[in-house]
Amino acid sequence: MTKQVQNNIKILFVCHGNICRSPMALYYFRSLLKERGLSGVIQADSAATSTEEIGNPVHHGTRAKLKQAGIPCEGHRAKQMTKADYKSFDYLIGMDSWNIRNMQRIAGGDPDHKIFKLMEFTGSGRDVADPWYTGDFDTTWSDVTEGCAALLDYISERL
Template sequence: MTKVLFVCLGNICRSPTADGIFRELVAREKLDQKILVDSAGTGDWHIGKAPDSRTIAAARQRGYDLSVLRARQVSARDFAEFDYVLAMDKSNLMNLQRMKPSTYTGHLGLFLEFGSRGNYLEVPDPYHGDRDDFELVLDLVEDAAQGLLNHICNNALR
């Protein structure tokens, strides 16, 4: 089984969006027995809380249900569990690089590396923004999620 972890700061906006969208894409392709999906935050402020209500509403408008997800904090154990640890931005990637055990052999990088919208390297945090910011996150995540699934199908699931 290939295991994917999406990581942002608080695990209430960007990483649960990636989690929900990628999970839905995996289910549509009937790969849920081959790909496990989860999300976490580098911060501990929102542990146990549902995603931001604006995140849930924006995702629902596109047919994704994020309401069952709950925030958790990433831990060193995650590197033993996940094949892909994907950060939403460079700041969280740096935090993850500091946590990463020297024995980790999986893929640690930016999620948008798998996207086709080269003008964006990071998923911007919509928390202090408006509806358009949440829509942009959805656009970027849908694109990169498809790229990630293609990558996994072409490499890890062979």
């Protein structure tokens, strides 16, 4: 991970359905950008690897965690990652190993080394806990906030 970056960085957060982890990361990350005055320099979006939840809003558990932190997420609708996203975004951030495999499949590989697991930026290779299966949105929130802060630090050092 020695990628040098320019201004106007685009980041895509990706999980399986785009209703739990990736929107949690997206809206938390946007709040960090606002806090640090980087909203005009770094842009972020989110997507799914699957079609199962397309068009659905943020899961109520994710919405509750974001609301607790004072972060709005109204208007979000799940959408699927496309091959074109690989060209459009500088960083494509998956939440777990399965996401990474599916992202590489959708993108047709990762020749530009743009696909990362969020927790790589913390020095850990672990997966972000999936609350869809565990119901544990607190652990997911902890992973997402740690990972997003580390990702933003990583990118900020390269601006």
